[in-house]
Amino acid sequence: MHPFLKKSGKYLSAIAISGLVAASFLLTGYTDTEKEILDRPDSLELNPFVEPGFPFISTSIDARKLGNGFPKDNMAGRTLALQLGDSAYACFDTDLLRWSVAWTGKFLPMTLLAQVSYKDFFNKNNQVTTLTGRPLIATGSYVGWSAGKPEFQSSDTYQPTWRPLPAEKARWNGVYVFDKRAILNYSVGSTNIYEMPGSVTFDNQTAFTRTFQLEKPTEALFLTAAEITNATYSEVKNGVAYIYQGANRDTVTAVGIAGKGKSALKAEVRDNKYLTIHVPAGSDASSMSIVIWKGSAKLKSKFEKLCRKTQIILPEFKSGGPGQWKETVVTHGQLAPDTAAFVTDLLGLPLHNPWKRNVRVADISFFKDGHAAAVTFDGDVWLIEGIDQDLKNVRWRRFASGLHEPMSIEVVKDKIYVFGREGIVRLNDLNNDGMADFYENFSNVMAQSSESREWAADMVYAPDGSFYIAKGGSLSNGPGVTAQVGKGFRAGSDENGTVLKISPDGRKSEVVATGLRGPYLGFNSEKGILTSTDQQGNFVPSSPIYVLKKGDYFGVIPTLHRKDKPAITPPLTWIPHRVDRSSLGQAWITGNKMGPLSGSLIHFSFGRPGLFRVLIDSTSAILQGGVSVIHANYPAPTSKGTMNPVDEQLYITGFNLWGSTSNGISSLLRLRYTGKPSYLPAMIRAGKQGIILGFDAELDAATASNPENFRVKRWDYKRTEEYGSGHYKTDGTSGEETLAVTASYLSADRKKVLLLVPDMKEVMQMEVVYQLKSRDGHKMNDPFWFTVNSAGNLNLDQYGFKNVDLARLSVEKKEIVSAKKDEMATAEKGKALFQKMACVACHSEGLKTDGMYGPPFQNLYKSERHFEDGTSIIADEKYIKESILSPSLKIVKGYNEEMPSFVGVLSDSDIESIILHIKTLPKK
Structure with a gap:
């Protein structure tokens, strides 16, 4: 058995990968025998999350504890973690346009949600990203560049705003990928700047380089290159600015101008604390470099020599660079038999790819001609061709990578827009080689904290050129970098748990609705109707579906973000916990080829998984409605869906992580209308x-x-x-x-x-x-x-x-009164209730913990239970009943409060039956 199928000494069943693995082969002339080998699931391998040939990943960073001499107010929600070569790295904060930290040794630990679950599919134990390498250079949470005068702000108790700088002051424009290098683009005031980060070595030392191309600045610009908080002396000598540490001044941090001769740039020391670069107004700064280094003061002369001999020229990157991924992967789909009005065809995922890259499809969008772009939770974008009736020759090519937990993609006028934690990125293929060269910041005006559940949940496009986005609430499920503000919630940013409208130019946003826990969107472009789901949890009694209008508040107090006391907008409909305990996306059926579903709103259940048809009663004084199940085969969680403009069928994406009745890891499906009668x-x-x-x-x-x-x-x-x-x-x-x-x-x-x-x-x-x-x-x-x-x-x-x-x-x-109320309690009835009430989706009857929100039931009865508050108890009948009726009273250590009360749902006989069932489970 291949290691891919292993987890903690156990094996995933074949059904667990049924939605994940499909036949695929490279267009490199494989024989039929080789294709058969590639068809085997146990031939699948995954490389590490970080690929050595790609220059960056988008991430967050907590660099508040780098050690003595480094700023303590150093945390960023949106950064590019750059691979600079020779085990040298840097994090560029795209909100504040600064190098948050530069270091050597190991790259960042893979602790964020997409990273820890990349191979360990159900691992939700994410942590904030901290440094494990050797930090050398850092700045605090203030602007990296400023116009007119230098700006500093340093405080040990500083909390980030989680917002970018005002665009008129400075703006992140995007990053170019040129071979294995990243070239950053941003503006400071009216000056457009390109920067290529890098590293050089001398005498077993690593120095960092920053090479700039600036338009002629109309006002003086100032760059803060490093902050040293325990300086004992500073000086500027031979064009190099030095700040010393230690009583004997034996350690030094320095910044120098690269190259021989005079330069418009000036290295300076300010407040005996900051190393800065001054760019005078009107400077001819078409291309220049600086070198930053920390090490023994004995090597100062060698560093100065390094600065003089270092010559770095930016490549011709604006027209695109060499392709990163040249191979095409072909998959074979599987058509469902026409046994009902609506069936799901399975499109194979390109898991047998030359980069051994995981493919957990989060969303898909279509071009006008029917080919598609799909985004994965792992940060990749794939282009898909060959989506036809029989799905026998579906061709996949990698288009982009390095994005931060993206969950939404939209193709607008043949341009690809992706919404991830870094904001809305517009992907540009500058040389038409089928790969993105410029990852353009279309919009980062939304706030974004490092709290893991404040994810970039959803994005839909409106005909006026604007986008609606939904941001997750900052739930208390890790990493906990902001204060607790309510049961189950962290502070996060001041826009967590909201729906925002982003202007057509990406430069402005307005709040549409607040008071949400985990919203996902649907938009009917023909009628201009914006809809939303939310997640059952704290302040949300069951799964709701909403029709949104500006000013709505939906009842989650920690995400109110308003000073008035608005009334709570009722949902279109609630959905019971046992039916859908975990809602996700929505889609409107457009066109006329989906039979009776045409014009309908479709609701996606992650937990069930499956699709629901939503019916709306608009004749009442207040909108109301209901849902019914669309029965079909759903081998993995169903998250989002998009209509294909050519065949006018609904394509469904989804991947597993948070706990679902389905064991499948990921799938791409087509909900197809067969023409048979519908009985919905x-x-x-x-x-x-x-x-x-x-x-x-x-x-x-x-x-x-x-x-x-x-x-x-x-x-x-x-x-x-x-x-x-x-x-x-x-x-x-x-x-x-x-x-x-x-x-x-x-x-x-x-x-x-x-x-x-x-x-x-x-x-x-x-x-x-x-x-x-x-x-x-x-x-x-x-x-x-x-x-x-x-x-x-x-x-x-x-x-x-x-x-x-x-x-x-x-x-x-x-x-x-139901006759069942007085039925005798039996273990058989308890087992049936365990399935009916969706207990099985969160609790294993065995010892399984993968993908489960709650602890397993095997060995539960009469065991000692240890709780988050440090107490413990023996799990007897009384404890089990209390856990069913009041689950928040005692939270088992290592788990979160994510179970609703079954008061009024289960009778005493029902609860006794479940207890009897738990007692019958074999001991191990």
């Missing part, structure tokens, strides 16, 4: 008289007219700081209400049923379970979940219902 719900109306539920297919009159074929339940949630919510009746007591269906009617077009339900009222959650047949005899036995925000009168005539006996609504209004 197609319309929801809820009001005073009851519920109207419409379907795509005509219904059998006998089953539709029998009220015994429908079961209706309702309950409310409680929005608190606790994770999720139990279920509560409308009178506030715990539990769910089962309502009487006193009559059911079939509409004139045979596609709708009216359920007369007494005592209809506004409620957060309703469920209809139906047992119907279509007119062609197909059994239709599914649940439908919806929310009633407004229970007004229904216009029954409008929907084709005649001769409805509304007197049936006057029957005695009493709750029907």
